[in-house]
Amino acid sequence: MSDSTHVEAPLSTTAERQAVTSQAGVTPSRDWVIVTRGIKREYDMGGEIVRALRGVDIAIRRNEYVAIMGPSGSGKSTLMNIVGCLDTPTAGEYWLNGSLVSAMKDDELARIRNKEIGFVFQTFNLLPRATALHNVELPLVYAGMSAKQRKETAAHALDRVQLTSRMHHKPNELSGGQRQRVAIARALVNNPSILLADEPTGNLDSTTSFEIMKVFEQLADQGQTVIMVTHEADIAAHARRVVALHDGQVSSDTRREHFVQENSHLIEAKKG
């Protein structure tokens, strides 16, 4: 890993996180990008109440690179939907960049998604009939940017992921890794507060996965806050901090070094 040559942004400490998540109703200071306090999410499945999240406290500081890990059914998808402002919690507070998102209505959430969040999905979720450039332009369309400015900004974002030469290709003319890089360019084009990746390597082979992880690494180095949801320990091991979920609650929240030590058997097994 080349990260040893960079000066990593200081990770938040457990004490700092506890301090900020325990003060219910208080607006967190600006360097906390994400603060959740006692988030609960319950679904009514035909009379039966399913508790997907049972009180999650997470605090993420600007420029942290965090993996949220957990087996299926642990609630990590639900947490990601809430953090990504696609869903709102049944109870608890969610502060994104100093705004209380958990109290917002549909259209406000749409605006927050547009301005504050860049999504990267497992299945890329590119529009199949649009070119790479047009796909990257989409968030700018909804931000109300003029067509000319949009093209320039989108082209610049594609340049950041080394895809300038593929600008006018459609998704089916691109490889998996290239598609995911288009998706990353699209996620970054609006300068979001957080890059939110949901199993970003789930549909990629190990070489391409490694390539994408490198891109994330570089973005984190450049100061981008990155949150990655995954169930694979070896992928989670690329992040600088790993939050593990179990049964809708945070079961551990550690630095990478510690996580790698604890889960070395899983990571090694995968590599072998």
Add this chain to the structure above:
Amino acid sequence: MLFFESIRLALNTIRAQKLKSFFTLLGVCIGVMFLIAVVSIVEGMGRYMEQDLIGKLIGINSFELRHRPNINMGDVDPSVWESYRRRPRLYRDDVAPVIEALPDGTKWAIVSDNNLPVSSRYSSGPRNAQVSAVDGDFFAIRKFVIAEGRDFTPQELAMGTPVVIVGPEVVKRLFPGLSPVGRELKMGGLPYTIVGVLETQGSAFGLSFDNQVFAPWASPVHRLLNRVPTIVDAVIVQVPTAAQMTEAQERVRQVMRVRHKLRPGQPDNFSLQTSESALAFWNKLKRYLVLAGIALPAIGLVVGAIVIMNIMLVAVAERTREIGIRKALGARRADILSQFLVEAATLSTVGAAVGIALGVGLAKLISVVSPLPATVAPWSIVVGVALGAGVGIISGVYPASRASRLDPIAALRQE
């Protein structure tokens, strides 16, 4: 910006799925096509009625004194017919006082007509033609042009010389392949010399205006036209300007009331017929025709709307994932709503545009192969386009609102 984006998207969809789009647009297309065609034909008939037909029957700035109106369109009450039947006829003696009362510069003519057998030695048997006995400036008022030969001289009119002017149809039937001027035809057993041939007047709804024979009123033929030979069917008056119409009519009315010994309060027992009075019924009929021309295509448009709504519902279902992506990237409900509305409106407007082109073509085709004239009314094209867009928007509302209310999480999960 998003608006043009949506139009582009809709046009792409049409291009990508030609057959599906064709069926989608068919309803709107047919609706608009018939709207344009029917309205064009009604307009064309209207123009024809106003400019040609009525003008030929009754000249410009002119009116006809008759014992009852000869152009009756639409329903006339039986009791009205009964009163028409009891009216006194006009006689030759009435003409001079009427003409005397007219303002200076007025032209006048008298006419009696009937269908009579006409024969010549160049054709096998007698043929029926409309025979008119005329006096005064008849051809000038009716704008009949003499193509060959000459008009009646004042002497011929005064003396009742047995001469005639004929329409081209009569020439064709009685003098096939011959130059008719100077030759004779026979009516009521008496010979008449042809002095002139009229230019063709064309036909309306299959009725020819060219099968006519005109003779001086004073010639013997007038005895064959009415039960009483001195009966005059009509006195035609043409004033120099439209402003003088009312005064001229009023003067004729007073003369006739005196001659018919009508007391004040008694209704007129004669008619003063203008081209406007003949057009009044046509205008009423036209309103119904235009209404029918709009109501029938409306059925096509309703069917078209239902089809578009269905296709848009399918499109929303097919593109659920796309909607999810757009929402995740920050599209608000209104953005998704307008995207699908614009798409539906674009689809249907394209259908309307095709329908307008086909409708104009159909109208032209009908005017070529049938006697119905057609004129494309510009307003019907505007209405067609507006209807197309309107149908699209109305039928797009429900699918678009469904799309806009999709839950982004469920939408993204859809395969």
